[in-house]
Amino acid sequence: MKELVYAxxxxxxxxxxxxxxxxxxxxxxxxxxxxPIMFVLLFAFVFGNSIDIPGGSYREFLxxxxxxxTVVFGASFTGAxxxxxxxxxxxxxxxxxxxxxxxxxxxxxxxxxxxxxLSLLVMALTGLLVGWGISSxxxxxxxxxxxxxxFAYAFSWVMAYxxxxxxxxEVINNASFIxxxxxxxVANTFVPAENLPPLLRTFALWNPVSAVTQATRELFGNIxxxxxxxxAWPLQNPVLYTLLWVGLLIAVFAPLAVxxxxxxxxxx
Amino acid sequence: MxxxxxxxxxxxxxxxxxxxxxxxxxxxxGSVLGLLGPNGAGKTTAVSILATLxxxxxxxxxxxxxxxxxxxxEVRRHIGLSGQFAALDEHLTGFExxxxxxxxxxxxxxxxxxxxxxxxxxFELTEAxxxxxxxxxxxxxxxxxxxxxxxAAPPVLFLDEPTTGxxxxxxxxxxxxxxxxxxxxxxxxxxxxxxxxxxxxxDRILVIxxxxxxxxxxxxxxxxxxxxxxxxxxVTDAAVLEEARQLLARFAVGEQQADARSxxxxxxxxxxxxxxxxxxxxxxxxxxxxxxxxLRRPTLDDVFLTLTGHVSxxxxxxx
Ligand SMILES: Nc1ncnc2c1ncn2[C@@H]1O[C@H](COP(=O)(O)OP(=O)(O)OP(=O)(O)O)[C@@H](O)[C@H]1O
Ligand SMILES: [Mg+2]
Numbered sequence: 001m002k003e004l005v006y007a008x009x010x011x012x013x014x015x016x017x018x019x020x021x022x023x024x025x026x027x028x029x030x031x032x033x034x035x036p037i038m039f040v041l042l043f044a045f046v047f048g049n050s051i052d053i054p055g056g057s058y059r060e061f062l063x064x065x066x067x068x069x070t071v072v073f074g075a076s077f078t079g080a081x082x083x084x085x086x087x088x089x090x091x092x093x094x095x096x097x098x099x100x101x102x103x104x105x106x107x108x109x110x111x112x113x114x115x116x117x118l119s120l121l122v123m124a125l126t127g128l129l130v131g132w133g134i135s136s137x138x139x140x141x142x143x144x145x146x147x148x149x150x151f152a153y154a155f156s157w158v159m160a161y162x163x164x165x166x167x168x169x170e171v172i173n174n175a176s177f178i179x180x181x182x183x184x185x186v187a188n189t190f191v192p193a194e195n196l197p198p199l200l201r202t203f204a205l206w207n208p209v210s211a212v213t214q215a216t217r218e219l220f221g222n223i224x225x226x227x228x229x230x231x232a233w234p235l236q237n238p239v240l241y242t243l244l245w246v247g248l249l250i251a252v253f254a255p256l257a258v259x260x261x262x263x264x265x266x267x268x
Numbered sequence: 269m270x271x272x273x274x275x276x277x278x279x280x281x282x283x284x285x286x287x288x289x290x291x292x293x294x295x296x297x298g299s300v301l302g303l304l305g306p307n308g309a310g311k312t313t314a315v316s317i318l319a320t321l322x323x324x325x326x327x328x329x330x331x332x333x334x335x336x337x338x339x340x341x342e343v344r345r346h347i348g349l350s351g352q353f354a355a356l357d358e359h360l361t362g363f364e365x366x367x368x369x370x371x372x373x374x375x376x377x378x379x380x381x382x383x384x385x386x387x388x389x390x391f392e393l394t395e396a397x398x399x400x401x402x403x404x405x406x407x408x409x410x411x412x413x414x415x416x417x418x419x420a421a422p423p424v425l426f427l428d429e430p431t432t433g434x435x436x437x438x439x440x441x442x443x444x445x446x447x448x449x450x451x452x453x454x455x456x457x458x459x460x461x462x463x464x465x466x467x468x469x470x471d472r473i474l475v476i477x478x479x480x481x482x483x484x485x486x487x488x489x490x491x492x493x494x495x496x497x498x499x500x501x502x503v504t505d506a507a508v509l510e511e512a513r514q515l516l517a518r519f520a521v522g523e524q525q526a527d528a529r530s531x532x533x534x535x536x537x538x539x540x541x542x543x544x545x546x547x548x549x550x551x552x553x554x555x556x557x558x559x560x561x562x563l564r565r566p567t568l569d570d571v572f573l574t575l576t577g578h579v580s581x582x583x584x585x586x587x
Binding site for chain 2: 009095
């Protein structure tokens, strides 16, 4: 019991420290916020007229996809932040303290939620400017954002693990691309999954990123009326399917990452 | 007094390098052990093992009676570490760094805050405490890192070259702080390149080389083991060096050494100042112009150089 209280305290202290760092290193924050704006504008204006959404507008369709993609990309900051801590001398301070060994990881994944909240905010505002809107209840909209954040949190653990496999800030961005690119592009994020060739289509239909996107579209009221219901189970129950993945990702990758962190740090 | 730090047969290998080769050490409660040795001798490796940052390949160690390999987490509750390289968060202020460490030692918020303020004051960083560490000078970082080791007032302190990079004023101040802590019962293991520091602070000194202990004892013991006091004379003209040597030979209790290039002569003696005075009169009576003359006692530098300055066969090292 006492151990658990300490573990929560330690993670909170680390998260506090990381949030202070977000404020002190604004360069990173600027980058985090500019890239989603760029994505919204690029897709809206470059592909906006070449992709046809039956009965709706592409921009309306697109925004939820960009939301999902951005929070998945954002998870790579978790890996990079951890790698930086491990490379810098501060790790030797932490390691000689009686702090919980999971604190550095839990604190990091928690503080990275701040990035996601900020980037969702910026993207939503940009989306409103290019003609996107929410046509559902405030509760549904809030649920949509909460689901995105929850999925982002779970995905942070995946990237924490990937980041620890290659604990060098330089390599992490490339390593995380290998995971995030297929997940976010072979999905219903930018084109309807039904339009993809057969093999990619199956992947896209069962891809959790598709489910988050579908759930967000539904919760924001971004699905044009008269659209035929999705044929695959995950997209018929996108909220449930997303929550299953959130549970699965955390249950698998949190213990893996903690174990990997201990062994990589103890070898030094 | 029980030993609060104890290690036996520590071995640590890095591929081809054997950093520690069966090191034994012990630090009695409330005392200071100075760990000396040339670069690469294994000092940092030994400290890292005792502070649970590294696991040894062989041997065992206990800190505060707890095994460092079996229960590292327990050990960490009883130690403070200031490593050879400062371990600080560059983007946090000095205050925030100390506050964070206090919270991770599970001090309550008010206590962690008070402690941070106290330590900033002790290390004269109160003003700087509000600025991010990345704006600090080397010596300021060093002091903040030391403050970090003291946050929880742990019973055992490991300080790896605590005063490297400090100016003479800050160094003396740190000595005061350490003496104060030892007075309150703290046990300290410190490494240093400054032998004066070891002389001032350490109750016992352990000299290591190539990962093994080569000498151990109180500073005075080590000095007297190295040799007697001696007279050092520098003459103005190298031609009279041999004459001076013969004149002083009657005071010598050991072999004299003359060096023509530096025009200096070393004569080991017994008897101190009266002998020095007699020797000087002898030289003046003979009309030998003396540039410099003095009585030298062995310092820890001599101990260090004698013990580690030449490569000795391992058999000779076993004491
Ligand atoms: N991570 C490492 N990988 C390989 N060799 C290492 C590593 N760490 C230390 N060594 C080697 O182990 C030996 C002992 O190093 P250590 O840092 O303990 O020496 P030291 O006595 O602290 O030296 P210094 O006075 O320079 O700080 C050295 O030969 C060093 O090169
Ligand atoms: Mg060292």
